[in-house]
Amino acid sequence: MAAWTCRHLLYRGARVLAGRTGAVAxxxxxxxxxxxxVKTTTWWEEHLTEDNKSYMRKSLGEEYNRxxxxxxxxxxDEPWPRQEWTKGLVAVKLGMAPVWxxxxxxxxxxxxxxxxxxxxxxxSKEEYDGHTAALMVGGKNAxxxxxxxxxxxxxxxxxxxxxxxxxxxxxxxxxxxxxxxPLYAAHFRPGQYVxxxxxxxxxxxxxxxxxxxxxGQPASHGQTKTHRRPGASGPGGDPAKVFKGKKMPGMMGNxxxxxxxxxxWRVNTRYNVIYVHGSVPGHKxxxxxxxxxxxxxxxxxxxxxxxxxxxxxEDEQLPEDLYDEDLFIHTQPxxxx
Amino acid sequence: xxxxTRKLDKxxxxxxxxxxxxxxxxxxxxxxxxxxxEGSDGGKPTKFTPPPKPVIIDKTQSEASLRKFxxxxxxxxxxxxxxxxxxxxxxxxxxxxxxxxxxxxxxxxVLAVTMADPxxxxxxxxxxxxxxxxxxxxxxxxxxxxxxxxGQGVEICYxxxxxxxxxxxxxxxxxxxxxxxxxxxxALPEYSTVNLDMKPVxxxxxxxxxVNKTRVRMRPKPxxxxxxxxxxxxxxxxxxxxxxxxxxxxxxxxxxxxxEYDMLKEYDTTALEERFLKEVQTEMSKSTSP
Numbered sequence: 001m002a003a004w005t006c007r008h009l010l011y012r013g014a015r016v017l018a019g020r021t022g023a024v025a026x027x028x029x030x031x032x033x034x035x036x037x038v039k040t041t042t043w044w045e046e047h048l049t050e051d052n053k054s055y056m057r058k059s060l061g062e063e064y065n066r067x068x069x070x071x072x073x074x075x076x077d078e079p080w081p082r083q084e085w086t087k088g089l090v091a092v093k094l095g096m097a098p099v100w101x102x103x104x105x106x107x108x109x110x111x112x113x114x115x116x117x118x119x120x121x122x123x124s125k126e127e128y129d130g131h132t133a134a135l136m137v138g139g140k141n142a143x144x145x146x147x148x149x150x151x152x153x154x155x156x157x158x159x160x161x162x163x164x165x166x167x168x169x170x171x172x173x174x175x176x177x178x179x180x181x182p183l184y185a186a187h188f189r190p191g192q193y194v195x196x197x198x199x200x201x202x203x204x205x206x207x208x209x210x211x212x213x214x215x216g217q218p219a220s221h222g223q224t225k226t227h228r229r230p231g232a233s234g235p236g237g238d239p240a241k242v243f244k245g246k247k248m249p250g251m252m253g254n255x256x257x258x259x260x261x262x263x264x265w266r267v268n269t270r271y272n273v274i275y276v277h278g279s280v281p282g283h284k285x286x287x288x289x290x291x292x293x294x295x296x297x298x299x300x301x302x303x304x305x306x307x308x309x310x311x312x313x314e315d316e317q318l319p320e321d322l323y324d325e326d327l328f329i330h331t332q333p334x335x336x337x
Numbered sequence: 338x339x340x341x342t343r344k345l346d347k348x349x350x351x352x353x354x355x356x357x358x359x360x361x362x363x364x365x366x367x368x369x370x371x372x373x374x375e376g377s378d379g380g381k382p383t384k385f386t387p388p389p390k391p392v393i394i395d396k397t398q399s400e401a402s403l404r405k406f407x408x409x410x411x412x413x414x415x416x417x418x419x420x421x422x423x424x425x426x427x428x429x430x431x432x433x434x435x436x437x438x439x440x441x442x443x444x445x446x447v448l449a450v451t452m453a454d455p456x457x458x459x460x461x462x463x464x465x466x467x468x469x470x471x472x473x474x475x476x477x478x479x480x481x482x483x484x485x486x487x488g489q490g491v492e493i494c495y496x497x498x499x500x501x502x503x504x505x506x507x508x509x510x511x512x513x514x515x516x517x518x519x520x521x522x523x524a525l526p527e528y529s530t531v532n533l534d535m536k537p538v539x540x541x542x543x544x545x546x547x548v549n550k551t552r553v554r555m556r557p558k559p560x561x562x563x564x565x566x567x568x569x570x571x572x573x574x575x576x577x578x579x580x581x582x583x584x585x586x587x588x589x590x591x592x593x594x595x596x597e598y599d600m601l602k603e604y605d606t607t608a609l610e611e612r613f614l615k616e617v618q619t620e621m622s623k624s625t626s627p
Contacts, residue, residue: 094422098477104453104501111422271425284418328500330432335500337455 044145060144064161071118071160071180087187088169089290090117090139091274093198093282099265099275100328104335109265110280112196112288114272116141117183118160122176123168132170135177138163140287165287185272188264188290190324193298194274195260197289198282202254212247257281261295267322402441403543407614409471410478410497415604426475427613431620433498439505444468445513445549447531448482450495451504461503464493466531469518483521485530490522510540512548514572523560524553524574555579567592 045053091112099109121136128134136154142164144152155162158179188194208214208230216228230249234242259280266275274290282288292302323329411430413423442448449465466484469492473479478497483490495502508531521529528551540547552575555564564571565580565588576585596602 092419095418097422097426097475098496098498100500104499106496106499111425113419113421268425271421273425284416330429330498330500331436332500334437334503335453336460336503337453337501 056145064141067159067161068116068182071182087292088135088137088167088171089114089183089185089187090137090163090165090167091115091185091288091290092140093280093284093286093288094273095284096279097275101326102328102335103326104337107265107277108279109275109277112185112274112276112280112290114183114185114274115139116161116163118158118163119177119179119181119183120154120158120160120163120166121179125173128168133173133175134168135171135175136166136168137183138166140164165289167289169289169291184269185267185274186269186318186322188267188274190264190266190322190327192264192302193261193293193295194264194276195258195291195293195295196262196276196280197256197258197291198280198286200253200255200257200281201283203252205250206252207249208247211249211252214247261293261298263324265324265327268320269318269322270320404441404546405614406441407610407617408439408441408478410474411613411617412474412606412609414474423475427616429476430498431617433500434617434621437502437505439497440507442468442480442507442510443512443546444471444516444518445511446507447509447535448480449504449506449508450482450493450502452495453501453503464491465508465533465535466491466493467518467521467529469521483518483529484533485526486533488526490526490529492522506537507540508535509538510546512546514548514550514552515570517569518573519562520555520560520564520569520571520574521553523562523564524555528553563588 044056048056091114094111094113096108096110099107101107117137117139119135120138123134123136125131125133138155138160140163141161144155144162147155147162151166152162154166160180203210207228209216209228214230217223217226217231219227230247233246233248259278262280263277264274265277267273268275276290280288293299321329328335411427413420446468447465448468449463451461451463453460454462464482464484466482468480469483470481471478472481473496476498479494480497481492481494483492485491552573554575555578558579562569564574565576565585567589568591580588
């Protein structure tokens with residue numbers, strides 16, 4: 001890890017400049033100079049030989065595979081809260097596909113794959129913010145070589161490979177889950193509603209028409225060099241200022257955005273894929289935070305789900321695909337409306 | 338004297354009995370040997386063999402094509418999408434194909450599609466036309482059929498994997514000089530009309546697909562698109578009848594001869610095609626045996 005520091009030559013610079021009597025004014029203005037000094041610049045493989053590098057990669061990979069395998073069958077004597085745990089997962093956006101209902105209507109769904117999602121930490125009410133308890137969840141394994149020691153400590157305590165995305169979910173007080181538990185797509189069932197949060201695609205510095213949908217000005221009829229400009233910026237002489245938060249050109253995208261109230265149409269338990277209605281922020285293969293809805297119309301439905309939430313130690317084997325009751329499955333014969 | 342004769346009689350009787358038994362045994366043995374001998378010869382079958390099954394030729398179902406044809410929607414576009422997504426979609430597509438027979442067809446073939454329609458009498462409607470375009474990838478694959486009905490050109494875009502499609506028949510299987518026949522919109526109407534009472538034209542299941550080399554005569558300009566420009570690469574229009582050589586030369590100004598050397602646009606799909614074709618064929622053959 002590189003740590004760049006600057007030694008501010010405050011005292012030394014002042015002394016040097018004070019010696020030159022002709023530049024007194026200059027000494028007053030520049031009191032210090034900055035010289036950049038490098039403390040540590042090294043990457044993990046800098047001082048390793050080829051053999052060491054390959055050994056590190058291989059051994060860490062094997063260790064993490066063993067850790068994941070060990071977590072697959074957690075002990076049964078831990079307290080398992082069943083009904084009141086607000087579910088949350090980290091998923092990867094695969095792409096979109098069409099689905100059809102039994103009445104012939106066509107909808108579009110986004111496929112989200114849950115890759116290596118583990119619970120990392122449980123923070124009780126007092127530890128987190130005094131109001132609600134929190135659960136830290138991580139998804140999609142990443143390389144440990146580019147993580148700081150502070151980040152790695154949490155993964156080490158949970159006994160889990162380092163994760164690319166770590167999120168916190170606010171949960172109810174009794175939802176104590178042992179860190180290291182794997183989470184699967186089957187925690188969500190068809191018919192439930194979710195909120196999906198992700199970083200939107202970055203569009204860079206954009207003008208006001210693309211960013212906020214302003215109408216701009218006409219293309220012709222005498223407009224002089226004004227076709228996509230914001231136009232007026234406020235009332236006028238009375239406030240005699242531009243209010244804070246005025247919509248102006250700037251960086252667009254690359255911020256977290258949430259899509260609310262998305263219905264889960266189908267869950268594939270074999271590949272851990274959730275089919276979620278409509279579109280979702282983020283580019284393909286981006287990491288998302290999938291959570292039970294906050295919307296009041298669907299919150300009651302989610303409390304009493306049609307099926308109990310899924311924990312992998314249960315003996316019953318789930319079928320490979322779970323479908324919503326309105327969904328047309330392709331093994332059925334063609335529709336006759 | 339009587340005792341000795343009686344004894345003799347007994348002895349004679351016993352001898353005769355023994356001889357009878359022997360003869361009977363011999364007869365028994367001989368018949369069984371004969372039967373065995375006959376069985377081993379195989380001349381006259383003694384076991385019951387059922388009569389041969391009658392061969393049923395089902396003329397309502399068109400025969401499955403024996404050509405190596407992979408429908409173009411199976412080939413994924415060149416994007417940074419996880420191949421797992423295509424694999425899952427392919428499973429769904431194969432499941433749908435086991436229920437609905439989606440035959441082999443190309444742009445330029447004449448198809449008839451029966452679709453479920455709640456507002457039509459008999460709850461189904463049937464439309465036939467020339468396929469002018471095949472688009473989309475995966476489950477969202479579409480094809481556009483064009484026909485002229487009562488002087489009005491009608492184009493309908495069908496989704497191949499929609500559950501409302503009930504039957505897809507290929508009335509005439511053929512290819513054309515182009516992959517996209519959108520220029521039929523600007524061509525004379527006779528090239529887009531398909532007779533509604535058309536009977537299916539028999540086509541061979543093996544061998545090459547016939548290529549229809551008709552070059553179409555166009556209506557006067559303006560057209561919906563400038564078909565003479567090289568980016569559309571249209572082979573099937575009689576440009577010599579509608580445009581002067583100067584205009585054709587002027588259209589060549591929009592030629593981009595460097596595009597054929599553009600390495601970033603290269604996309605070799607032969608390996609993918611083979612793999613997917615094998616997968617589709619194995620999955621489809623699994624379905625016939627429940």
